[in-house]
Structures are given as structure tokens and as C-alpha cells.
Amino acid sequence: MPIPVPNFDNAGFWEGCRQHELRIQRCTACGALRHPPRPMCPHCGGVDSDWMRASGRGSVFSFTIVHGPTLPVFQAQAPYNVVVVQLDEGPYIVSNLVDCRAEQIRIGVKVEVVFEGVDGTMSLPRFRVTAKEGA
């Protein structure tokens, strides 16, 4: 599995993941939240930002099931899901649902973040259906 390589803009996000915190970039000029991390605020053009700890909760906005062909490194995992989660704070994040069969995935289902360690130094944010939804 390829490991994300943090850069200047997203290092705070990945550091949060290492600490099992989902962090969202926040413009310090206008307060707008944005994801994925980038250098400039799309709302006001501000270039200064900080990080807020998100709740980790959201809902499935869209999804697909990848059957392949896909990149060789992911082929053995197919079929797998790719979801767009709208966080309760507003921004969208692309991820996967874990512990969930494809036929269980629905638009609007409530989800919460879980972190999966991948190499001892990096954790990836994934999501699972909240216990209340799964009951």
C-alpha cells in the first residue's frame, strides 16, 4: 500500500492522523474550513491557516464500489468501496468505509472516523457506520 508523503500544506493533517485526531484546515482570516489542505482560502484568498480538531462524524455523500481494473497495488483488494464523507463541520473527505459490506452502504448513512496504522508511523483516516446506524 502506498504511504502518503506529507508536504508543507498537509503536514498538520497527517500529524493529526498520527495522533488519531481528524484535523481540518481553518482560514485564520475568515474562519472557513477547507479540505484537502491547500495554501490559499477559496473563500477570501487568505494564506494563513490553523487546524481545528473535527468531531470525526459525518455522513456518506457519495460512494462507488471499485471492481477494477485499478492500480496494481490495489487490485488484490478489489472490490472495495470509495466514499465521499461530508463531515458534520461541512468539508468533504474521500476515504473508505471499513467493516461494511458494499450492499450496506447508503447515501446519508451516519459514519465516524477510525484510524488505521499502516506502517508504524502513519495512520489513515477511514470511516465506519456509527453504532446507532448499524443497529
Ligand SMILES: [Zn+2]
Ligand atoms: Zn478565508
